[in-house]
Every structure is written in structure tokens, then in C-alpha cells.
Amino acid sequence: MVSSSVPGTEPRKVTIHDVARSAGVSRQTVSRALNDKDEIDHSTKQRVLDAARALGYRPSRFARGLVRQDTTTIGLVIPDLLNPFFTEVAAAALEAARTRGWHVVVYDTADRAEEERGTLQVISSQVDAVVGYFSCPEDEVELYTRGMPVVLIGREHRTARFSSIRIDGEQGVHSAVAHLVARGHTRIGMLDHDGRAEPSVRREWFTAAAASHGVDTEMVVGADQSADGGGAALKRLLTAHPDVTAVFTFNDIIAIGALREARRLGRNVPQELAVIGFDGLQLGAVVEPPLTSVALDTRRLGALAIEQVARLLTGVDPLAADDLVVRAELRLAGSA
């Protein structure tokens, strides 16, 4: 039995020319009909529209973009869309972009440097500016984004063309440690980000805050960026240091995994183990107990990034570093 689809019959793209011929008019007239211009006879317009429909015509976005030069597309690069933190940022960025009539192409790099490179490579010819998280060296980002505004989130920049949204958690983490100390905790551990060469900035904040309270800062273990990772890390931490009574985590997802693990281990939270996360996810409100966290305003973060992109694109009045900061602050809930 032969398939009814005939090879080689692949319908070549229908162009404005085809419509024009089919309707017996010129291309310009077709253009007028499709763009709702006034200078066209009603019946002509109708005829053109019918022809277009009949042929299944759709204007080429490239041709149109070429002549109109009015569409802006932003590339949003994110390590892991399944981590609610990045989802919240993405949602905020999408909304900020929509109010400007911009389009956002989203790339999930799965937190892999290799994917990051691939994305960068491909992105440069598809968008007008880039916003997002990158872990690869700045000169690589620089290399692939030649001539394009770039806004980095949560990371310093050197390149002039780049901007950074700085995440300032120093105060917040200090408050968190202070809170724990005030509650009588002296053995405070941390579940840090795993897999990076150097310790995270958040860890540095933690270390500094702990030291300033005369608290030991040696009890740090790395955790995978997931709830499971957080659980496993807590287990390791408690095995190595059974006397730990409080933990600060790199982010909320890890903290949530830690909460679950604590429950499994029969450790009461917050009585026997206090947990403080970082991010302030909405998700933290639905776990038990609700998660105490050093919270970021993710809406502001996303909106700020898009705002800066807007300024960089128009070249007017870009925000200075001092305005490109999102401060985290301690938000108390049930877990500490």
C-alpha cells in the first residue's frame, strides 16, 4: 500500500508574489490588504484576502522584520527551569518584556557549561540582547555576544558592554546567623552549592557572619542543586558533625530537601534543627514547617534585568551599578 503523501510535493513557501498573481494584483496591493491600509478598494481587499487564505499565505517574519526593524527579542538564559527560583525570575522577566512588546526566547542550559556554550553560539544570531546566568568565563560570553548588550544576573562583570544585577545577601545572611545565635545555636553548618571550583559568595557571607559572631565556620558540605541533593547533603553534614543544631543553605530548594531529610531522621524542626534557606521562594510557604529564608525579590530581579536591557538597547541612561542591586533580607517563618 502506497502512502498518499507524494514525495517532492513539499509545498514551496507561498510568498506575497503568489498571492498577488492569484488575486490579479501587484504585491503592494497585497501588502496593503494585509496590513489594513486605507488606500485600497474594499472589493479588491476582499479578493486579496480570499486569495491569501486559499493559498495559506503567511508573511515571512524575516522579510517583514528586515524592512520594519521594529521587533525586539531578548534571549533569556537560565541554568534550570525546574528550579522554582529561576522560574520566578523568568516569569518576572517575561512580564516585564511583555509590557514592552518584546519577545523572549528562553534557553535552559541544564547547568552545563557545554550547553551554555552552545546556547551562546546560537543565541548571538537570534536575539537583540541577552539576559541571564552564566557560569562560563566572561571572555567566552564576550566572544559570542559581540556587539550585543548583556545583563548578567548574580555575577560581576568586567566587560564594558555588560551589566550585572548584583545580589546582595550580606546583610540578610548576617541577620540569619544573628537570629540563629540569638536562639542559642552555636554549632551552625552550611549546605553550599556543589560543583563549582571556588566556594560560593553566599558561603563567604555565611563565613563572615558566623565569624563575626564567634561561631565556627568549618562545617560546610556541598549539595546538589535539588531537594534530593539537599537531603543527602544534610545527612552527610550530620554524620560528620552530629552536634550541629542549625543549617544555612545555598538556596531554598536545598533547604527544602534538608527539611524533608530532617523529618526522616526524626529531627524536629526547628527545635532540634533550625533551617534557613536563601531565595525566599513562594514554595517555601507550602512546606512543613514553612521555610525561614533570606529572601530575594525575584519580581524585582527579573524586572530590573529587563529594564537595564531596555536602557542598554536604546543607549540612554543605563542604570549604574548602585541601582542594579537586589538586596536579600531575612524572612522569618517556622523553620528557624
Next chain:
Amino acid sequence: MVSSSVPGTEPRKVTIHDVARSAGVSRQTVSRALNDKDEIDHSTKQRVLDAARALGYRPSRFARGLVRQDTTTIGLVIPDLLNPFFTEVAAAALEAARTRGWHVVVYDTADRAEEERGTLQVISSQVDAVVGYFSCPEDEVELYTRGMPVVLIGREHRTARFSSIRIDGEQGVHSAVAHLVARGHTRIGMLDHDGRAEPSVRREWFTAAAASHGVDTEMVVGADQSADGGGAALKRLLTAHPDVTAVFTFNDIIAIGALREARRLGRNVPQELAVIGFDGLQLGAVVEPPLTSVALDTRRLGALAIEQVARLLTGVDPLAADDLVVRAELRLAGSA
């Protein structure tokens, strides 16, 4: 003090022509240099590249797309990126798209018909195909997506050009109700989707399943699509029907809100109140108790949608309705 930025100095877009002139070659030579062609002298190439860099030149993606016709961009339309279910689907779709070298523009319609229309309007001239969730009438979707493949998720279609990924939860919901009945529950309520004119399909599955077990099916209240909404709905349900001992919910987010509310009300889960959600979110594993749910394979859902788009775009061998189904099945955990 006068600002140093001079109005009217806005740098006109640098084109290939500018680079050519600056390097003292023709445009084609510039093109060759930039696209790593062989037929070019090494020193010439270097000179062109330098000129391009100096001018901050970036090729127009429109001009390039126009002539190369090789980039595919999909529009992914989602009601609410903050709902983890849609995030999971989106992540799956992004990954499936990436393996094909496609770009995905994401639009969050905030579950509002108005935004849906705006998105549809704008999308048609920006993408090659559309995948996603729509709540507005099919003829509106049809109107704006003229000539473009469309894959609807979780919704039937009539239009020939459209495809649907069907979500089949009939079996799964039946199993869920059977499970509850086997556990001795006879008063089973439902927290349904709110804000739609007609009752949801999931409610119909529930009603049918309950009826087949001789269980009353009248105890349904609407819930907002959020944890808070789920909590509020549970409260209303229990107020109206204090004898309810089990609830089935429209989705997991609502169920998670219900779990939290149950805790606040002092109702033990699952002993005094059994809860079963729908979606099978990864998130369900981190709440307490872990959520029993009628689970969907979101990875498959997203991948299937992209797969079908691929077939529609090439016109070869689109999947038939029977293959465009994702079945949900009961996944037991702690909450029921």
C-alpha cells in the same frame, strides 16, 4: 552640568556595507570572512574581522534568516509559568526543541483571555508554529494562526491544521476513587478548577468514577489555581460538608494548598482526610505527607508536542490522535 550623551548621536545600525567600506573590500568578502568560508585570503579575513569588531558589527538576523531560511522558532504559550506543572512541560518542550536546534519563544498569558488574544496576535508574525494551552474559542486561535501549525495541549480541536495532545485521566481518576473507596471513604469531595464556564473534564472523570462506585458526587467547590486557592477551597468544602473524609483536586497545586489547610484545621492526613491531586508534580514529593496524585508524564507531554510540531512543519507523517495521548495514572504516596 551637561550630560555627556549627545542627543541625535544614536548610533545607526552598522551594516555589512560599513564593514566592507572600512576594510576596503566588498560586502561579499565580509560575508565570507564572517562565515568562515575558504575562498578568502587569510590577511584579508583578519582585516575584515578587525574592522567588524572595531565597528561593533552584528549581522542582521532578519536579513540572514531571509536568505538562509533555516531557523525554526516555536511559540510556547502557557497560562502560568509559576505553576510547576506548566514549568515542567515547558522544560520538556525546551529540551526537545534544543535537540532539533529550534528556538522557543515563551509567552505567559497569566491565564487571562485578554492576554491570550494579545499573544496570539503578536505570535503569528514571530514564530513558525505554536504549541500550548488556550482557553479562548478555537476560531479565535484559528483566526490568528492562519497557515501555521498549532498543537493544543489538553484540549480537543476541530480545525484540520490543528493537533491536540489529549490528556487521558479517566483510568487514573477511576483508580484514585477506587483507592479511596477501598480505604473506606464514602464522602468524597472535589476541589475543581474555578473560573471556567463549564465544569472541567477532570471533574467529569471524577463524577463518572464516583458514580460507578455508588459515591455521592455533589460535593464540588471551585478553587483558584494556586496553593492559597486550594486551601481556601478546602475550607469552604469542609464548612459545607463537614463529613467529607477525602478530596480529589483538579491539580497538585490545589492539593498542596489543601494539605496545608488541613494541617491548620488540625485534620490529620491521610487518617482524617485523604487527599489526591492530579499532575504528579515533582513538588509533590517534598510536601508532608508526600502527595498521592494521578500523575502525568510531563516530559513526554512536552516532547510529544514538539515531536508533532516537527511533523506538521515538514508535512510528513503527522502522528494520529491515538498516538497523541498522555495517560495519567495513580501514583500512591502518603496523602491517601
Next chain:
DNA sequence: TTGAAAGCGGTACCAA
């Protein structure tokens, strides 16, 4: 190895 010319598929400006 390089350049001239012809498109890619539209829209804008003009004259008819």
C-alpha cells in the same frame, strides 16, 4: 581570491 549582480520577501515612496 575577489567582486558584481541577482535574489530572499516584504514595505515605502512615488507616479500614474
Next chain:
DNA sequence: TTGGTACCGCTTTCAA
């Protein structure tokens, strides 16, 4: 109200 023509910025083909 219409159509001719130029042009948007780039790549491809073909000569030089």
C-alpha cells in the same frame, strides 16, 4: 485606488 521601483541587509552564483 493602483502599480513601478527602490531598498531593507545579507548570501549565493558566476565572472573576473
